[in-house]
Amino acid sequence: MARSRLTPEREAELYEAVLDLLREVGYDALTMDAIAARTRSSKATLYRQWGSKPELVAVSLRHSKPVDVSQIDTGSLRGDFLEMVSQTDDCQMERDTALMRGLARAVHENDDLLQALRELFIEPEMTGLDAMLQRAIDRGEISADNPAVKFVSHMLVGAFVAHPLIKDQPMSQGFLRDYIDAVVLPALGAR
Amino acid sequence: MARSRLTPEREAELYEAVLDLLREVGYDALTMDAIAARTRSSKATLYRQWGSKPELVAVSLRHSKPVDVSQIDTGSLRGDFLEMVSQTDDCQMERDTALMRGLARAVHENDDLLQALRELFIEPEMTGLDAMLQRAIDRGEISADNPAVKFVSHMLVGAFVAHPLIKDQPMSQGFLRDYIDAVVLPALGAR
Numbered sequence: 001m002a003r004s005r006l007t008p009e010r011e012a013e014l015y016e017a018v019l020d021l022l023r024e025v026g027y028d029a030l031t032m033d034a035i036a037a038r039t040r041s042s043k044a045t046l047y048r049q050w051g052s053k054p055e056l057v058a059v060s061l062r063h064s065k066p067v068d069v070s071q072i073d074t075g076s077l078r079g080d081f082l083e084m085v086s087q088t089d090d091c092q093m094e095r096d097t098a099l100m101r102g103l104a105r106a107v108h109e110n111d112d113l114l115q116a117l118r119e120l121f122i123e124p125e126m127t128g129l130d131a132m133l134q135r136a137i138d139r140g141e142i143s144a145d146n147p148a149v150k151f152v153s154h155m156l157v158g159a160f161v162a163h164p165l166i167k168d169q170p171m172s173q174g175f176l177r178d179y180i181d182a183v184v185l186p187a188l189g190a191r
Numbered sequence: 192m193a194r195s196r197l198t199p200e201r202e203a204e205l206y207e208a209v210l211d212l213l214r215e216v217g218y219d220a221l222t223m224d225a226i227a228a229r230t231r232s233s234k235a236t237l238y239r240q241w242g243s244k245p246e247l248v249a250v251s252l253r254h255s256k257p258v259d260v261s262q263i264d265t266g267s268l269r270g271d272f273l274e275m276v277s278q279t280d281d282c283q284m285e286r287d288t289a290l291m292r293g294l295a296r297a298v299h300e301n302d303d304l305l306q307a308l309r310e311l312f313i314e315p316e317m318t319g320l321d322a323m324l325q326r327a328i329d330r331g332e333i334s335a336d337n338p339a340v341k342f343v344s345h346m347l348v349g350a351f352v353a354h355p356l357i358k359d360q361p362m363s364q365g366f367l368r369d370y371i372d373a374v375v376l377p378a379l380g381a382r
Contacts, residue, residue: 104296105295105296105299107356108296122356122357146373154353154370158345158348161352162344165298165305166313166344182337182338183339183374183378184378187373187375
């Protein structure tokens, strides 16, 4: 996809507008027409650069994430996890939770959205997480053959999904820190 | 709630009919009228015995679960977890996944359903899980002050939610067994 015609600032603006619209009307009611109108772009440009609505949504989510795991390298695994947590404030976490819930619904009915999210959002995210874990293995903090290494994303997703379901409380940095120390690091046998 | 007028067999039949209807039409389109018609009961009876649609759905789910955690006691924590897994075959797990996804959607829009599920489904389930963990503490398999004890449900929910999202594969007994050995028991420091 040729993106050379948009500046990074313009791209960031466009991604933010897509997420704003998504919050306002939901995935089903979101149209390329509405995105074009809101961002004052042509639909032809949107389709040429992002291919489709699910792809544009997935890329927008990825670019607007408060945390870029691949940019975190504190020198210890626990430090990296806690840095991930501290880069997202509680207020933002609640806002994102609402957005992700709306998307969770849309995913059930739109298989192309699930495919786009996997390819453009989940997989790059997993790659960043894998690199973080690989550095911990290289430093000798965790063992390469620990079977929990491949389940770190499951543990993190569990914290996000189960917490609001079980307790009537929004997600918070404090909860996530406790969970990392109580579950994630012990399961990894982190030294 | 007085339930004395229905035999256990009649109750079980009614719960199964509620879930069948739920699978057919979804939560939003499910009506007490349709349940009354399908089960040849009067709406008055349904309301008198279960109070409301969300409560009836939550109780039906609870009674139709293939696994009753409170009935499991193999003598070891790992044995109890593996028994939970082996009581659900892969086919049933896929069927339940579809049902739970539909409900996950409904929960976002129906706060009374979330409340009913918490009270009538999640909490009793947690009580069974807590009893299982308490026995492991009493046997000295895990330590009472291990902070992971209160997060076991988060770990299990994570396995169920993250797996189909990350991998394009349905949940399976094999996956759950690996996850229990790789994540849940090590996080608990089970001896």
